[in-house]
Amino acid sequence: MEFLSWKVEDGVAMITIARPPANALSRGIIAEVNAVLDALEHDDAVRVLVLHGEGRFFSAGADIKEFTGVESGEEFTKLASNGQQVFERVESFSKPVIAAIHGAALGGGLELAMSCHMRFVTESAKLGLPELQLGLIPGFGGTQRLPRYVGVAKAAEMMFTSEPISGTEAVQWGLANRAFSDETLLDETLKIAKNIAKKSPIALKAAIQTLQFAKHASFYEGIEAEAKSFGTVFVTEDAKEGIQAFIEKREPVFTGK
8 A cells, every 4th residue: 555554463453644744635545544444354363443644643634736626516525425435434343443643633634533433642632624714614524523522512613713622622522532642642542452452352343333323323223222232242252251251350362253
């Protein structure tokens, strides 16, 4: 791949975006994100994905140069729909996907990060959707995901003013999970990811699927789905191992069966 690479350590795939100088989100990066999901979805050695940016930024936004030469609304709609489909795949991916954000996650970069299941940030990171200052609106799911994390009023403030918030504020607003120093972000993220990787992949997949109901369905649809998933997971070998390990006061070894 031209822009993305990864290495696997203790069940965690550390995926690096490398497109200097700002890791601007291009069609190529979006296509490679999709290709990485294809490559890792059925890789049993990988249980958690961590996405981060090389250099100074996570991703400072979409590649505006790709917008030049596109004249019809239909073409822009197709561009947006393609990005949305890939990011929806990230959000519903069968394995946890974590964004480790430093420097800046702006525009399409933040939209990619918001499609991940969790976000860890540096305290000084800048997160925002500045599209309105270009006379545009977010097109890769930002108008829908941001309000679900921070509420409609704060989402409106971030979009209308085009002003980013810090990593510390992102945690306070509910947009990010935790904030770390610049020096410790990747180490702390990897530590958390490795802990998650020890969990049953079957249970993780079921948790991801049922969490989607909390975002997109009614409470009653969600608890019905939860009950069905609970029954399905309960009879797996991993569940038996987890219960037995608890009784024997040892760490469980989950095999995904």
